[in-house]
Amino acid sequence: MNLRPSLLMLTAAAAGASVLANGVSAANPAPSAPETRLGASIKQDFAQRDQEAARRARALELREQAARAAEQRLQAGGGAPQRAAANSPPRDANEERFSELARIYQAMRPNRAAIVLEQLEMDVQVEVARRMRERSTGLILANMSPQRAAALTMAMARMPQPQAPFPSAGGQRAKP
Incomplete structure (x- = not known):
């Protein structure tokens, strides 16, 4: 039997080792270069924008809850606010x-x-x-x-x- 590896086998082994090395480097990235002032400023702007968007979303959610609660009170009351206004004396x-x-x-x-x-x-x-x-x-x-x-x-x-x-x-x- 011939134990000499063929060129095709050596190329396949090298390709496999390369794939394995790329996978390992992608999983554990090398330490990146230090962050620049521009990069830090962009990150800060994104963070502020995200916080503002979250605050607006919370405010909208609270308004929707208040509107739903008011609608439920009106439906449950069956027009009670209108009757109360009708019973009150007219303002001078x-x-x-x-x-x-x-x-x-x-x-x-x-x-x-x-x-x-x-x-x-x-x-x-x-x-x-x-x-x-x-x-x-x-x-x-x-x-x-x-x-x-x-x-x-x-x-x-x-x-x-x-x-x-x-x-x-x-x-x-x-x-x-």
Whole structure:
């Protein structure tokens, strides 16, 4: 028997060893070159983008849960919110107007709101100021002239608190 390997056998053995070596090197990669600033910056940008996407996905998920819960409450209630609104007394149109004016004056800068508020009738000033947040009212009073601020404060102190029901359309409020 001839024990001399043929050239074909030697080539096949070399190819097999090469495949084995490539497989081992792919499984255990060699240490890579040090990371560059550009590479680190790109990785950081990707990480921030992924965190932002996760935050937005969580916010959307919470909104969807809230919408589903509200829908279930509406279906379970069978229109109860509509009935409750029908049973409540209608809001006075003046109260609605004064509340809207209060929101407008709160949104303005205090120095500008003070100039305009000083020009209004005292009853309107009082009703608007009563519906504003205390801080906004204080800032506006601080920007008013001392005489007008004192007059508004005195009028607010004399008039009944807003919890008292408004008089009927034809009635006048009694001043003490």
